Amino acid sequence: MEKPRKSVRRKGQAATIADVAALAKVSPMTVSRVVNGQGKVRDTTRDRVMRAVRELDYTPNLAASSLAAAQHTRIALIYTNPSGAYLRELLVGLLRVASRTAIQLVIDYWDDPSAESERKAARAMARKVDGVILPPPLCDSRVAVNEFTRAGVPVVSIASDRFSEDISCVRIDDFRAGKELAEHLIEQGHTRIGFIRGRPDQNASARRYDGFQAALHDAGIDIDLSLVQQGDYTYRSGLKAAEKLLANRNPPSAIFASNDDMAAAVISVAHRRGLDVPRDLSVVGFDDTSAATTVWPELTTIHQPIASMANAAIEVLLRGIRRKDQSTRVLVDHVVPHRLVERDSVAGPPRRR
Incomplete structure (x- = not known):
């Protein structure tokens, strides 16, 4: 992972839109357009702003x-x-x-x-x-x-x-988050990585898988479809998918589950098969719910600030409901910063050690 640059903010102060603008070298108005999903902004500028948002852990007060x-x-x-x-x-x-x-x-x-x-x-x-x-x-x-x-x-x-x-x-960038999590496994030396997909009818599930594929492609790793299993975000579906992955003639050294519930199920199956996590198998989840810290070892995962997203959703609704001019509707695509949380469920592949 890239080490964040030090911020000029004093310790304990919450980041402001001006701090983000200064770090990204854009105007506060541009930052506002990016975090609210309004107006046209170049992709390179959007990426620079979102990097600054994540680096400063900036949370806008929408309304x-x-x-x-x-x-x-x-x-x-x-x-x-x-x-x-x-x-x-x-x-x-x-x-x-x-x-x-x-x-x-x-x-x-x-x-x-x-x-x-x-x-x-x-x-x-x-x-x-x-x-x-x-x-x-x-x-x-x-x-x-x-x-x-x-x-x-x-x-x-x-x-x-x-x-x-x-x-x-109100969402996170699921593509970028999925890519970062897969890159973390690749950085540890894993090249044979299993993937458990989420519900097929959910856009976020597809974007996480797209990010996973992009990370493998960038690293020059061929995607082995025998290591991709369908889940539905439930613990039970994670059990079934993990059994299939670990029964593979050439099983993966790491498994990326599309949420923490399914990742917890993977750890359960690994233990039942006598595998040590992470010595024999690395496992990562997604969302950073309570399930990530109630299993042993605790899960490396992507922190999705669900409670804050719910808060922001109400703020967005209230902004629209309380608008004086109801003849036009202002729609928001609010992308909330995520972060990779490293815990004890990931290590290098056995052969590398």
Whole structure:
């Protein structure tokens, strides 16, 4: 990993947009355009700004004034079959905001994944709330998004690429994060790396895999499709995928699981097979939920600030709901900084040692 440059900020001070602008050598307005996903910015400039954002651990306050004006606003969080650890982090962020404002938080569980059921549930919910937050996997439901936007209800998706021009997004750069995590394994000497994909109907899952492939390509490592297994972000799917990967005639020396639940399952299978992690097998996860630190050894993973993303999602919604001019809709693609968290689940491959 590239060592971050030292910041000129005094210790203990929170980074400001001016600090980011100075480090990236751009104007504060350009930083604002990048973090809010508004306006046209060159890719090279965007990359430079996001590097500065990550380096300074900058978290923008998207709508502090809107938070103060949130009285009598009903916002719905709708979820269906997410990771339990992911959902807990999400609720922490939402309840933190709700506790300091007059937001009425409506939490609804959709247990029927069929398109018709989602359509009916969205129509019913649209009559009751002022805004909607859709976390995975509903963040990628075109049916739900279309129903809410048709009813004029603002929607913010969490952890999804922007697949619709009618909604705002709060997310990390899953491609870059997946690439960085794969590069970390390659730097340790691994060339035979297994990959467990997330749900096939989620954009974030595809982007993480794309980043993994890009890292291997850049390192001149051929992708072995026998080392790629499909999961669905559940612990059980991780068990099945890990069994298949480790039963390979030439098994991987490291496994990249697309979330922490599946990575925890990989460690369980490794232990059951008598393998030591990380001496015999390195394992990495993604999200940095509680699952990453409740297994042994603790997981190297990508920290996705889920609670902060939920907080930002409410701020984005409030900004749109409280706009005086409702004739135009301002949509936001807010990319939150992620970071690689190194713990004890990664070492060099056995043959290298």
